[in-house]
Amino acid sequence: MRLPVAAVATAVLLAGCSSGQPQDELMVTTDPVAATAARSPAPTAEPAGRVLPAEAASAVAVTGSTLAVATDAGVDLYDLAALDKAPRSVALPGPVETLTVDGADLLAAVPTKNQVVRVDTASAATSEVGVQGAPAAATPFADGTIVAVRESKGVAVLTDGTVTKNLSGGLLSADRVFATGDHAVVLDHLRNAVFRLDMAKGSVEEGLRAGEGATNGVVDRFGRVLVVDTRGNSLLAFGLDPLLLRQRYPVPGAPYGIAYDAERDLAWVTLTATNEVVGFDVAGGEPEERFRFPTVGQPNSVAVDPADGRVVVASANGGGVQVIAP
Template sequence: MYSRIRRAVTGSIVASALVLTACQQGSSPDPAPEMGNATPAASPESENPAGEVIAVGQPITDLVAVGDVLAYRTEGALTIGTVDQLRNDEATTVEIDPSCGDLNEGSADFVLACGDTVRIIPADSPADERVRQLEDPATTAALADNMLVVANGEASNVTIYREDADPKTIRVEDATDQLITVPRADGTESVVRTNRETTIIQNIELDKNRQGGTLRVGLGVGQIAPGADGLVIAADTMGPQIAVYGYEAAIRLQQTAPTEASPWGAAWDPARELAWVTSTAENEAIGYRIADGVPVETQRFPTLADAQNIRATTDGSVVVASATGEGLQIVSPAE
């Protein structure tokens, strides 16, 4: 699939100055004063959100998926389960410290950085949780090719933990706000990070213990999400636009398209091969087909207010989470 996309966009990767500055290893120009530090716009009151809404009673701060298993985070807990388990109140609840950082997904596990430890929770067996002790506190973590990669929102470095080896800390451009695992076409995995203050996106060259190329996500990056075969879906909140990146030897911008105001949440839909973003300003989720080299809107539905997180499961369900307590929204393939 990714190879089709790559061929389609060859010759069209030249982007506007607002979208992309030069790709340099470990270097990014200073942003203009009006760039960076993106935040999601507050939503108007929601009206007739699509699909089914499950009351949660608390703001949902993170939502990720491993296959058909979802995990969402409220202040002191993770709730883990399939769509049916969430509907039927049969999901697993895992207590967490409210001070823990970002919740991320790997190929088989949910990953949560909690200061001096990282909690690794298998999607198919949450009770078999593993805990990894860290040398320095982390606010975000990712698993890639059996390596644990951690970062801190206040430090300009990333640390790689390998089995039976001392941790390796490398310098990177600015601190890390988001860190994700990206599956690649050759079966390996990589790690991509962002910094919202400088609106950069950067890959980590795990095999070489160094930072990779550094790009800018338009005017102000919101969320990024992993896709198939090296794809990364990014919401340029301040653009406003969707940006699609590809990762082979280094991260590269592939496609962009304008969106509704304040796109924040981002996701890849493996069932329909669509890139999704949520507009918190408009209470909309928009799905884009990207196989032809330019994102083309093909799906749209009204969301809950403050839909800051979105994911799609392999069975075709699109799930949206409200950051202000309206609950969890499930839109089935038929809808």
């Protein structure tokens, strides 16, 4: 089933709305609250694959043969080729909200300490960059890094470990940032929209509504940003050149975590209301479900190993880290 898509590429303010209605067409309410993962019920099915004991995880990522799991204490680095071995633990200055792969390194956003930490997965060495305003997510772009800075309501550009530019305009909150080729967008949880970034001008440009409550996203090899609409139970696909909502596909179960396997064109989405992870083939005109597995409880985070297609799901309530071979 494919639902109608939006083709409006500009964000404008509504001049005359009835009393009590949002004055901003991108907003779903006049008193916005960021969408969050659904509170999962106790698991009723045995999780698929193998479950490793672990503390509550806030993010998970795979780079090379390393599986990284972020907890309140830092990041645990597992060897995917030897999961029986104890992980290497890397202490970080505070709880990590997101982990992003940058080659063999990881970018860890630590909003409570106003830092973005780069973790070398080979040596476990770290380097920190101060980014004021609660950095919530970071991703590589061109020769540097761009950072969604929540409380500053903008995007910082890092070059050689220094903030060299700040982009702002029209945001209520900057929570996730995505880049593909020469294009980048920022996801605003409060305004509930994605906004195009003009890196040359140093500005936040037009935006598009992102469902009823978008939370996370990932870039695919077709140059799209796939965004999960947790409140709206949908998977959204945005084209960036120009900024257009190209697909909206129903995904019941409060989708939250998302990862993308570029080798197999599979988007893996966790369902926090049902303790499941679903694999969608996204290479065609609309997503097609290929896999569905029961997971650990509160499956807020997911990652995929592109080498062999293994899927990693991490529990946010201490249920462990699950490794599935589809």
